[in-house]
Amino acid sequence: MRIDRKRLEHSIEELGRIGETPNGGLTRLALTDGDKRARDQTVAWMKAAGLRVSVDRMGNIFGERAGSEPLPPLMMGSHVDSVPTGGKYDGQLGVLCALEAIRTLNDERARTRHPVTLAIFTNEEGARFQPAMIASGVMAGKIALEDAYNARDRNGIRLVDELERIGYLGSEPCVPRPIRAYLELHIEQGPLLEEEGRSVGVVEGIVAIAWSRLTFTGVQDHAGPTPMRVRRDAVVAAADVVRAVRAIPARVGPEMVATVGRLDVSPNITNAIPGRVVMSVDVRDPKEENVTRALGLLDQVVKDAAASEGVSYELEHYWRVPPTPFHPEVVGAVERAAQSLGVRYRRILSGAGHDAQYMAAICPTGMIFVPSRNGRSHCEEEFTPMDDIEHGANTLLHVLLDLAQ
Ligand code: HGY
Numbered sequence: 001m002r003i004d005r006k007r008l009e010h011s012i013e014e015l016g017r018i019g020e021t022p023n024g025g026l027t028r029l030a031l032t033d034g035d036k037r038a039r040d041q042t043v044a045w046m047k048a049a050g051l052r053v054s055v056d057r058m059g060n061i062f063g064e065r066a067g068s069e070p071l072p073p074l075m076m077g078s079h080v081d082s083v084p085t086g087g088k089y090d091g092q093l094g095v096l097c098a099l100e101a102i103r104t105l106n107d108e109r110a111r112t113r114h115p116v117t118l119a120i121f122t123n124e125e126g127a128r129f130q131p132a133m134i135a136s137g138v139m140a141g142k143i144a145l146e147d148a149y150n151a152r153d154r155n156g157i158r159l160v161d162e163l164e165r166i167g168y169l170g171s172e173p174c175v176p177r178p179i180r181a182y183l184e185l186h187i188e189q190g191p192l193l194e195e196e197g198r199s200v201g202v203v204e205g206i207v208a209i210a211w212s213r214l215t216f217t218g219v220q221d222h223a224g225p226t227p228m229r230v231r232r233d234a235v236v237a238a239a240d241v242v243r244a245v246r247a248i249p250a251r252v253g254p255e256m257v258a259t260v261g262r263l264d265v266s267p268n269i270t271n272a273i274p275g276r277v278v279m280s281v282d283v284r285d286p287k288e289e290n291v292t293r294a295l296g297l298l299d300q301v302v303k304d305a306a307a308s309e310g311v312s313y314e315l316e317h318y319w320r321v322p323p324t325p326f327h328p329e330v331v332g333a334v335e336r337a338a339q340s341l342g343v344r345y346r347r348i349l350s351g352a353g354h355d356a357q358y359m360a361a362i363c364p365t366g367m368i369f370v371p372s373r374n375g376r377s378h379c380e381e382e383f384t385p386m387d388d389i390e391h392g393a394n395t396l397l398h399v400l401l402d403l404a405q
């Protein structure tokens with residue numbers, strides 16, 4: 001049994017047009033009108049494939065294909081929200097490959113013992129509302145529904161109000177439920193598979209991730225008459241921290257990464273000394289203890305930077321997910337499927353977070369990676385060749401047939 005490459009390619013192009021940027025990338029932030037249109041399109045495809053569609057209280061969408069027995073479903077899915085000026089593969093590829101696997105079962109009139117469910121998780125990216133993977137986090141019982149509902153975007157708009165506005169505030173409880181296994185196909189978003197000429201990554205797990213929010217408060221003042229000796233410049237303190245964050249991985253471990261991705265300066269004009277900076281810090285490492293050590297170093301560098309510039313600060317380590325090994329049964333099934341298909345593959349660890357990270361807390365979970373050209377992602381250059389997508393989707397189909405039988 002093999003997926004229909006042309007049909008899959010067409011769906012990728014079709015969905016990729018919703019939120020497409022002039023450079024051929026994608027901006028489709030969670031719960032915006034673009035996200036709504038992508039959800040509506042995918043729901044229409046689910047219904048056309050005969051799936052029973054339901055929406056839960058976090059706006060997660062589930063399309064269920066009946067099995068021959070009333071058993072826990074085999075769930076496959078990902079997300080359709082993107083980062084700003086992102087790519088057309090991160091998230092949506094996993095959703096569309098899962099849809100294609102189901103369409104192929106329909107073509108073959110194949111009946112699986114376990115039901116098969118296609119899942120779309122809300123706000124995986126954590127670009128508009130923090131933290132990332134918020135909706136699978138609620139489903140896994142790791143994030144309180146109320147906290148998720150009250151998450152606010154940069155304009156102060158609440159997540160729950162946006163769910164309501166786009167018509168995806170469902171009634172199904174967003175809680176752990178019996179699931180045979182959760183499978184997510186995703187782009188690698190790194191260079192390893194392409195460098196080694198392999199089409200499929202058998203993902204063994206995901207690194208630990210910690211997100212912090214740091215606010216420096218100085219004294220906003222005029223850039224002209226204010227003597228240097230009296231200045232309390234929030235952006236100078238922030239600059240110290242940006243440099244220090246860059247140096248932390250070398251002090252902690254060879255596999256650590258640390259990033260300041262967000263830096264909001266106010267009032268952010270030429271002739272005013274910045275009174276306030278809000279910035280993000282993202283730290284990741286395969287080892288929990290390394291992340292803990294890095295956050296300790298961060299606390300210290302922030303304290304020093306504030307003291308030397310005479311500004312105050314607030315530092316909140318507000319999100320943490322542990323290193324997440326995937327279930328050996330599922331990892332083994334992915335490897336067996338790649339072998340039986342004769343696909344070049346390798347085992348690999350994910351440096352990116354995914355909804356699978358939370359799903360692993362409530363059911364046997366695994367992932368399938370496909371290569372990213374030049375390792376690029378979270379950018380408009382994001383791309384994966386159709387040959388690799390085809391191998392990945394067939395691997396997904398065969399893992400599904402293996403685990404759902
Ligand atoms: O942050 C991540 O790794 C994912 O893209 N949300």
Ligand code: MN
Pocket residue numbers: 079090091124186353354
């Ligand atoms: Mn993703």
Ligand code: MN
Pocket residue numbers: 083090125378
């Ligand atoms: Mn992403």
